[in-house]
Amino acid sequence: LKKKAGAWSKEASEVNLAAVLGAGIMGGGVAYQSALKGTPILMKDINQDGIALGLKEAKKLLSKRVEKGKMDAGKMADVLNSITPTLNYGDFKNVDLVVEAVVENPKVKDAVLRETEEAVREDTILTSNTSTISIDKLAANLKRPENFCGMHFFNPVHMMPLVEVIRGEKTSDRAIATTVAYAKAMGKTPIVVNDCPGFLVNRVLFPYFGGFIGLVRDGADFQKVDKVMEKFGWPMGPAYLLDVVGMDTGKHAGEVMAEGFPDRMKHEGTTAIDVMFDNNRYGQKNDVGFYKYE
Ligand code: NAD
Numbered sequence: 001l002k003k004k005a006g007a008w009s010k011e012a013s014e015v016n017l018a019a020v021l022g023a024g025i026m027g028g029g030v031a032y033q034s035a036l037k038g039t040p041i042l043m044k045d046i047n048q049d050g051i052a053l054g055l056k057e058a059k060k061l062l063s064k065r066v067e068k069g070k071m072d073a074g075k076m077a078d079v080l081n082s083i084t085p086t087l088n089y090g091d092f093k094n095v096d097l098v099v100e101a102v103v104e105n106p107k108v109k110d111a112v113l114r115e116t117e118e119a120v121r122e123d124t125i126l127t128s129n130t131s132t133i134s135i136d137k138l139a140a141n142l143k144r145p146e147n148f149c150g151m152h153f154f155n156p157v158h159m160m161p162l163v164e165v166i167r168g169e170k171t172s173d174r175a176i177a178t179t180v181a182y183a184k185a186m187g188k189t190p191i192v193v194n195d196c197p198g199f200l201v202n203r204v205l206f207p208y209f210g211g212f213i214g215l216v217r218d219g220a221d222f223q224k225v226d227k228v229m230e231k232f233g234w235p236m237g238p239a240y241l242l243d244v245v246g247m248d249t250g251k252h253a254g255e256v257m258a259e260g261f262p263d264r265m266k267h268e269g270t271t272a273i274d275v276m277f278d279n280n281r282y283g284q285k286n287d288v289g290f291y292k293y294e
Contacts, residue, residue, distance in 0.1 A: 009065035011174055013066045013123065015039055015102055019095040021112055022102035023054025023085070025246060026287060029157025030099050034160075038224025040082040041090055052087040071239055082148045086151070089119035097182055099151055102131040104252035104273045109133065110141055117142055125178045126149035131249065132202055132256040133193040135168035145170035151179050152199060153188075153263055155244060157232045164199045188198070198253075206265055212238035216272040217228040222290055239272075239290035243283035247276045 018034050019042040020027045027043060031054060034041040038186075045051045062079055066070040071079075084091070098120060102112050109128060116126060126148045128138055139145035150166025163183040176178055176192060183190035193200050215225055226237025242250050251273050258266040276282075276289055283289030 012177040013125070013174060015096040015125075015182045016186065017042070017094050019044065019092060019098045021045075021098065021100045021116065023050045024101065024103075024157060025057075026153060026157060027099075027101035027102045028054035029056035030129070030153060032061050032184050033157050033188075035079045035082040036062075039185055040084070040181070042084045042095060044086050044089070046087070048087070051087070051138075052246050055080075055083070066242065075174060082250070085110060089116070092116070092119040093121055094118055095124055095180060097125045097127065099127050099129055099153075101153075102132070104131055104249045104256075106133050107258075109138055111114055111121065114141055118146065123147070123158060125149075127176050127179055129153055132155060132198045132206075132253040132260075134197055134260075135166045135171070139168045139170060145213055146172040147175050149175045149179055149184065150195070150199065152201075154201070156267075161187075162201070163190045164201060165190045165192045166195055166199055167192060168195050201258065202253065203261075205256060206282050209238055209242065209254065210265060210267060213267055213271045213273065222259045223270070242273065242276075243282065243291055243293075244290035247273060247289055251277045262274065 006224065011123060019046050020030045023043050024030070025046040031041050031043040035058070043051065043054055045054065059080065060072065062076045066073060066076050084102045098116055100109060100113055102108055108128060113128065117230065122144065124147065124247065125142050128135065128150055129152055130138065130150065131152065135148070135150045137147050142148055145168065148172040149168060150164060152164035152166060154160035154162055165176060165179045180192065192258060212225060216222055222239040226239050229237040254273060281289045285294050287293045
């Protein structure tokens with residue numbers, strides 16, 4: 001972190017309607033959390049299956065709240081109705097802030113962000129939930145980079161309080177202030193950080209995954225490593241955490257980290273993550289990763 005983060009103004013624009021691109025693990029969670037806390041949200045994906053998964057996740061979380069007596073069925077219906085699933089950019093002119101949460105692939109993100117910029121108003125704030133890709137890199141092809149910053153949630157979105165708000169070279173104070181205010185409205189704790197691969201949390205997390213990869217390569221049993229880390233006091237071990245994150249996201253993110261910090265985060269040869277990924281063991285998202293899920 002070379003520069004000091006922090007000097008953003010309090011001139012936040014109102015966010016009365018948000019949108020999330022990608023209805024996967026993260027997009028579904030963002031839609032749920034936004035709707036729950038009172039900001040209606042459009043949820044766009046490229047296919048109906050994606051939309052169905054995002055809605056299913058939101059319904060599951062809301063049903064749990066109803067079961068626990070935290071919400072009545074009427075309120076649950078209201079919250080669900082404030083998530084509008086869509087396959088196109090039809091209503092995006094009314095959107096005040098967009099959270100991009102499509103796959104962790106720079107080319108896909110670049111294309112999606114550019115087409116979104118065409119669909120929204122000139123003052124709409126665009127954010128990316130990328131785990132590792134540089135915000136300046138993603139901003140490079142945008143017409144209005146001043147309206148763009150990172151908004152990095154953690155998984156599962158409804159449980160994890162932290163949101164990294166990432167300031168790019170050209171990001172305006174308004175974009176930062178608006179994103180910080182929206183994160184707070186969602187009940188989250190935003191921190192403003194400067195741009196670099198992995199931002200703050202993943203610069204800590206990926207060397208930890210690297211340690212795990214090395215242990216497995218040296219012959220350690222991944223289940224034992226998980227148990228040890230739990231005894232150490234962490235809520236879950238690295239293999240389980242990779243299953244939660246998703247092996248595809250973990251692999252893509254690991255590659256970006258290795259490119260950004262080759263001296264510290266590059267791994268020679270095939271890693272345990274590569275083996276899982278190559279065998280379609282993506283983790284909880286397809287019910288099998290290091291562990292099997294029902
Ligand atoms: P995911 O695979 O669960 O979901 C991605 C979704 O994006 C899919 O539903 C897919 O159909 C959709 N999609 C692909 N191309 C699209 C397009 N052009 N337009 C609209 N939708 C499109 O992935 P995820 O785990 O939710 O990750 C999404 C983003 O969030 C990634 O950038 C990832 O790095 C980041 N992230 C993930 C985690 C995590 O733990 N999984 C945590 C923080 C941030």
